[in-house]
Amino acid sequence: MNSARNISTTLGLGNSKFxxxxxxxxxxxxxxxxxxxxxxxxxxxxxxxILCLLSYSLNLLLGYTGLLSFGQAGFYACGAYACGKIxxxxxxxxxxxxxxxxxxxxxxxxxxxxxxxxxxxxxxMLTLAFGMMIFSLAEKWIKFTGGDDGLVxxxxxxxxxxxxxxxxxxxVPAYYxxxxxxxxxxxxxxxxxxxxxxxxxxQGIRDSEKRIAFIGISVKKSRLACFxxxxxxxxxAGALFAPLEQTVTxxxxxxxxxxxxxxxxxxxxxxxxxxxxxxxxxxxxxxxIIVRITMSWMLILGIIIVILVLAFRGxxxxxxxxxxxxxxx
Amino acid sequence: MGExxxxxxxxxxxxxxxxxxxxxxxxxxxxxxTSIIGPNGAGKTTxxxxxxxxxxxxxxxxxxxxxxxxxxxxDQRVRRGIARSFQVMDIFPMLTVLENVxxxxxxxxxxxxxxxxxxxxxxxxxxxxxxxxxxxxxWNKKDVTAGELSHGDQRxxxxxxxxASKPEICFLDEPSSGMNPLERAKVLELIRSLAEEGxxxxxxxxxxxxxxxxxxxRIIVMNKGSVLAEGEPDEIRKNKExxxxxxxxxx
Numbered sequence: 001m002n003s004a005r006n007i008s009t010t011l012g013l014g015n016s017k018f019x020x021x022x023x024x025x026x027x028x029x030x031x032x033x034x035x036x037x038x039x040x041x042x043x044x045x046x047x048x049x050i051l052c053l054l055s056y057s058l059n060l061l062l063g064y065t066g067l068l069s070f071g072q073a074g075f076y077a078c079g080a081y082a083c084g085k086i087x088x089x090x091x092x093x094x095x096x097x098x099x100x101x102x103x104x105x106x107x108x109x110x111x112x113x114x115x116x117x118x119x120x121x122x123x124x125m126l127t128l129a130f131g132m133m134i135f136s137l138a139e140k141w142i143k144f145t146g147g148d149d150g151l152v153x154x155x156x157x158x159x160x161x162x163x164x165x166x167x168x169x170x171x172v173p174a175y176y177x178x179x180x181x182x183x184x185x186x187x188x189x190x191x192x193x194x195x196x197x198x199x200x201x202x203q204g205i206r207d208s209e210k211r212i213a214f215i216g217i218s219v220k221k222s223r224l225a226c227f228x229x230x231x232x233x234x235x236x237a238g239a240l241f242a243p244l245e246q247t248v249t250x251x252x253x254x255x256x257x258x259x260x261x262x263x264x265x266x267x268x269x270x271x272x273x274x275x276x277x278x279x280x281x282x283x284x285x286x287x288x289i290i291v292r293i294t295m296s297w298m299l300i301l302g303i304i305i306v307i308l309v310l311a312f313r314g315x316x317x318x319x320x321x322x323x324x325x326x327x328x329x
Numbered sequence: 330m331g332e333x334x335x336x337x338x339x340x341x342x343x344x345x346x347x348x349x350x351x352x353x354x355x356x357x358x359x360x361x362x363t364s365i366i367g368p369n370g371a372g373k374t375t376x377x378x379x380x381x382x383x384x385x386x387x388x389x390x391x392x393x394x395x396x397x398x399x400x401x402x403x404d405q406r407v408r409r410g411i412a413r414s415f416q417v418m419d420i421f422p423m424l425t426v427l428e429n430v431x432x433x434x435x436x437x438x439x440x441x442x443x444x445x446x447x448x449x450x451x452x453x454x455x456x457x458x459x460x461x462x463x464x465x466x467x468w469n470k471k472d473v474t475a476g477e478l479s480h481g482d483q484r485x486x487x488x489x490x491x492x493a494s495k496p497e498i499c500f501l502d503e504p505s506s507g508m509n510p511l512e513r514a515k516v517l518e519l520i521r522s523l524a525e526e527g528x529x530x531x532x533x534x535x536x537x538x539x540x541x542x543x544x545x546x547r548i549i550v551m552n553k554g555s556v557l558a559e560g561e562p563d564e565i566r567k568n569k570e571x572x573x574x575x576x577x578x579x580x
Contacts, residue, residue, distance in 0.1 A: 197435045197451070198444040200424070204432050207421035214381065214419075216407030216436035216494050225442075271423075 030180050034173035042176045046244055048284045049183040050237045055261040055268070055276035056190050057233035062262075063270030064194060065226045066206030068124045070258050071111075071131030075231040077138055077253030078104045079238025084151040084248045085144075092160045093169060093178070097239045104235020105228055107134075112227035116220055119209070128255055135253040150249035154242050169243070179240050186236060191273060193229065202226050267308055269315025278317055332359045333394075334498045334530060335411070340379055340389035342372075342554075349375045350386070351554035357498060362524050363532045364541045367551035368575055373534045374416055376551070377500045381413045382406045407436065412496035414487045416503050416534075422476030426467055429475050429486055430458045433493040457493070465489045465519070481512035488516070492523060498530045505537055513537070517544060542566070550575060 034042060054076055061067040083100035087093070115126045138145045146152065156175055160166035169175045193199050201222050204212045209219045242248050251257065260283070261276075268279020286304060290297040312319040335357045342350040349372045357363055365373045378384040380391055382403035391399045393409055401409075412433075421429050434454045435441050449455055462468040465485045470478065475486060484504065491499050504520070505513045517540060524531055535541050541548065542562050549559040550571050557575075558568045565571055 192447070193444050195447040196444045197440045197448055198442065200428055200432060200448050201435065201441055203424060203428075204421050207423050208419050210383075210415075211419045211421060211490070212432070213403040214383075214407060214413055214415075215433035215490060216404050216412075217432070217441055218402070218404045222441070 027184065030184075031177075034176055039172040042172050043244075044284070044288065046176055046179045046240075048280050049179050050241050050244070051260060051264060051284055052277050052280040053183055053186060053237035053240070054234055055264045055280050056187060057230045057237065058258075058261040059265045059270055059276050060190065060194075060202070060226060060230045060233070062265060063275070064199065064206060065202040065223065067119065067223070067226075068262075069127040069230070070124050070255055070262075071127030071129075071134075072230070072234045072261055073253050073255060073257035074111075074127075074131035074134035075104045075108060075234035076238040076241070076257065077134055077248075077250075078107050078231075079235025080242045080248045080252050081138065081145060081151065081238075082235070083239035084154045084242040087154050087157050087243060088151060091157065092166075093157045093243065094159060094161065096157065096243070097182070097236065100239035100242075101232050101236050104238070105232045107235075108228045108231020109224070112224045112231070116223035116227055128258075131253065131255055131258060135250060135255070138250040138253045145250070148250065150247055151242070152247050154246045154248065156243045156246065175244065179244070182236070182240065186233065187277075190229075190233065194273065198222070198225065263305060265315075267305070267315055269312075269317035269319070269321075271314060272317035272321060275315050275317045279315065282316070331361075333357070334359050335380060336392050337380070338390045338392070340376075340386045340391070342375055342379060342384060342386050349554055350379065353389070353555055355380075355549065355556070357530065357532055359497065359530050360524075360527060361530065361546045362520070362544055363530075363547045363549060364545040365532065365534045365549045365551060366536075366538075366541060366575065367557070371551040372554040373551055374502055375554075377413065377502055377532075377534060381411055381500060404436075407494055407496070410495075410497035411500075412491045412494050412498075413500040414484075414491045414502055414504060416506070418480075418483055418487055420475050420483055420487050420490065422474070424475055425472050426462065426475050426478065426486060427458055427471040430461050430489055430493050431455075433490050434458055437494050461489050461493050466515075481508045484508060485512075485516065485519075488519065492529060496529055498532065501531060501533045503534055503536065505535065505540055513540070520544060 033045065054072060058069060058072050061069045079100040082103040083096045086096040086099055111130045115123055115130070118126060139147060156169040158166045159169055159178060167174060169178060201212065201217055205219060205222060212222070213219050238252065241252070264279035264283040265276050266279070267283055268277065269275030287297070287301060290300050294300060308316070314322070333356055335355070337353060337355045340350050340353040353376060355376070365376065367373055375384065379386050382401060385400055390397055393411065398406055398409065421432065431448055431454055434457050438454055440451055440454065459468060462471055467482060467486060467489070470482070475483065478486065484507070488501065488504060491501070501520070505516050508516065520531055520533070521544065523529055533544065545562055547559065548562055548565045550557045550565060552574055558565060558571050
């Protein structure tokens, strides 16, 4: 029992049986899905997974460190353009994704150096400004980005590792498995980060940055670490997006794109680890369904969001936690 | 005992036209519990802010063991051994009591850049946190969210966070404010026993004169941003100027 607990502590999975059962059935469901579903459904799930990664990137800043970023689309675009460019150059999938993450990380370190000196509205405005700078770069640097047309015809390159193995990614289910596995691994790693000492420091900064400084931890360095990790996650999302759509246009960098993860995170609950997943699923499906029914989908979506924010403070997962807590107490 | 931990040279700090600190020269020696008293606006908290890095002076210097630390960041000062608590309480309200104490320990044990294993994996930090929380009498509340603690317990917790970094010198800004007499006695006892252990020197800003006279080895009386008088409690009690300005007739 004791050793089992230790293993569970080392893996960082906690002790909740209910949670573990939910998690494993969810993963099995995702892995079995291609056996009985259409390519379109797989496409939707991939888009949700990508939105999910972007939401985690945002929520690491918002829910765990207390910084609202309006510029995550900028890093998303960095990832998408970098990956698109590399794949157009004929590389295989893994280096494309990896280099895109490195590019996103480096951009995040450079921009973060300026952003993390500020908090609250100043931080939000700076990230918005940098995000829009990346947007106009994507739009105007025609030689490199293709301008308004964007990058077209990005190949879904093979997943190969030197000459040891090579898997075709042109079929939707193959790319689906790639996206799902990468996303699950990335989310697990983020879970580890949040429950590690570094993650605890992030949460401390959210609660009181003054206190963090006066217990001997550099607030700026920790915030920069957070901003960089968030940038890497956003660019990973972008890097998975480029081969999926096979085109990348400047809209991915627009601040409107930054709003998607913000809304998804608020819907799901920003103080719950599962919040971004739940929020992304609901936000994407609601949007997808309403768009088919009515032209004024923004109005309906707005109403739903208002109701959710007013009635479910702390998001859907926050509400569920509260509800379960009161029931079983 | 007498080793000089912190001393200052001619500190000046102004806010607009108001001179909060005026040519302040202070010396704190190890092992001597020092209290800073004075009327409101005398510059007690500002002085502590200058010493711990919450504010920087306009002129003058702050030395720690002879090293010029005037413009060091707060976190760098903590790593050298200077900790503090705040007048307006400052804890991590959304984290549990245990996590609140673990955070300064992470800094002390240099584990702040570990990002893969969960916090409980680091046994030495957990053990030390248990010792500190037992000391404060908060171990049975370790899983409570800190924001839900009573005011007195929150103040205790904040003190625990300050001493968790095992500082050489620890500034407590009104540690017993807003506490009931029982809690106040507990805090007093805590400071006294910690001071007797000898690893930390305490400097206390207080309004409660009972606390001050029963606890301190040395008292500094501040007025209008500089030192009005300093000495042992008995000397201060008899000092005419101090009685006039601060203590009043009844003492």
